[in-house]
Amino acid sequence: xxxxxxxxxxxxxxxxxxxxxxxxxxxxxxxxxxxxxxxxxxxxxxxxxxxxxxxxxxxxxxxxxxxxxxxxxxxxxxxxxxxxxxxxxxxxxxxxxxxxxxxxxxxxxxxxxxxxxxxxxxxxxxxxxxxxxxxxxxxxxxxxxxxxxxxxxxxxxxxxxxxxxxxxxxxxxxxxxxxxxxxxxxxxxxxxxxxxxxxxxxxxxxxxxxxxxxxxxxxxxxxxxxxxxxxxxxxxxxxxxxxxxxxxxxxxxxxxxxxxxxxxxxxxxxxxxxxxxxxxxxxxxxxxxxxxxxxxxxxxxxxxxxxxxxxxxxxxxxxxxxxxx
Numbered sequence: 001x002x003x004x005x006x007x008x009x010x011x012x013x014x015x016x017x018x019x020x021x022x023x024x025x026x027x028x029x030x031x032x033x034x035x036x037x038x039x040x041x042x043x044x045x046x047x048x049x050x051x052x053x054x055x056x057x058x059x060x061x062x063x064x065x066x067x068x069x070x071x072x073x074x075x076x077x078x079x080x081x082x083x084x085x086x087x088x089x090x091x092x093x094x095x096x097x098x099x100x101x102x103x104x105x106x107x108x109x110x111x112x113x114x115x116x117x118x119x120x121x122x123x124x125x126x127x128x129x130x131x132x133x134x135x136x137x138x139x140x141x142x143x144x145x146x147x148x149x150x151x152x153x154x155x156x157x158x159x160x161x162x163x164x165x166x167x168x169x170x171x172x173x174x175x176x177x178x179x180x181x182x183x184x185x186x187x188x189x190x191x192x193x194x195x196x197x198x199x200x201x202x203x204x205x206x207x208x209x210x211x212x213x214x215x216x217x218x219x220x221x222x223x224x225x226x227x228x229x230x231x232x233x234x235x236x237x238x239x240x241x242x243x244x245x246x247x248x249x250x251x252x253x254x255x256x257x258x259x260x261x262x263x264x265x266x267x268x269x270x271x272x273x274x275x276x277x278x279x280x281x282x283x284x285x286x287x288x289x290x291x292x293x294x295x296x297x298x299x300x301x302x303x304x305x306x307x308x309x310x311x312x313x314x315x316x317x318x319x320x321x322x323x324x325x
Contacts, residue, residue, distance in 0.1 A: 003178050008294070009182045012296070017048060021055050023287060024056065031142070031143040033138050034166065036086065038200075039081075039198070040195075043188045049065055064141075066137055068137070070096055070133055071098060072130065119203045120203055122202070123203045127160035128162060130164065134166070144168050145168075147166030150176050151171075153176070155220070157274020157278075159277075168287060173288055173290065174291075176221070196210060214266055219257055219315075228299055230245065234275060256312075
């Protein structure tokens with residue numbers, strides 16, 4: 001584990017299970033659905049969902065689940081990881097191929113091949129087709145669709161409006177790095193724990209978030225928190241970064257994490273560039289909206305930054321060792 005301890009992981013899982021169970025009962029809902037992608041986010045959400053169903057059944061409330069791998073020109077490796085995950089924990093994983101539906105979409109004809117956002121636009125269509133399938137599953141079974149977006153993706157704008165947004169959020173105040181710790185705590189298979197985050201939408205050559213951001217998420221999370229500590233508004237105006245206070249902070253943070261100043265600046269610019277997606281919120285219910293509820297340090301706090309900087313330095317050391325070998 002890089003950031004969390006076992007007690008913190010346990011508190012998050014227990015809080016999420018209790019809140020989700022209460023939400024289902026209060027609204028007379030009969031279960032949950034979500035997409036299992038073979039990534040860390042859907043793995044953690046999926047396991048919390050299964051624990052919730054078990055918790056409800058023990059209290060004589062009948063609820064069930066439908067977990068689905070939604071193939072849409074997906075890499076077969078992703079399905080293999082999702083299947084290994086379902087086999088390991090003994091739950092049923094449906095597999096539905098949306099590729100032909102996607103290829104037949106007339107919307108594709110509206111996207112110029114040379115457009116700079118060609119791949120992003122196509123990725124958004126795939127995400128929205130998945131959304132249609134999952135919401136339809138939820139409707140027909142009186143279920144809810146569990147959202148799998150995390151805090152790091154929220155900051156970077158790495159989610160699709162009316163695409164991978166579900167009915168209920170339970171991990172949106174948890175960073176990507178913390179989710180890997182929770183996944184380790186929950187004994188998620190190594191094939192998933194050792195995989196780098198991506199979207200499976202072919203937006204980049206290897207489907208990796210790092211290819212778009214230039215840095216691993218652990219650096220992104222530290223950078224954003226350091227700026228928040230200095231009163232930077234990630235949902236604010238783009239001209240913030242022109243202030244001497246923040247141009248100087250880019251240089252300070254770059255030295256702290258041993259990365260180029262431009263790499264730090266790119267991350268901060270990404271928060272501002274995607275702020276329009278966060279400013280007015282969405283319609284999903286966020287069951288765990290306060291990190292202090294489950295014992296995690298607040299973003300921008302001294303404790304958060306200290307923990308992350310320590311982890312960043314360890315990560316730098318490990319990468320240097322690999323290069324030297």
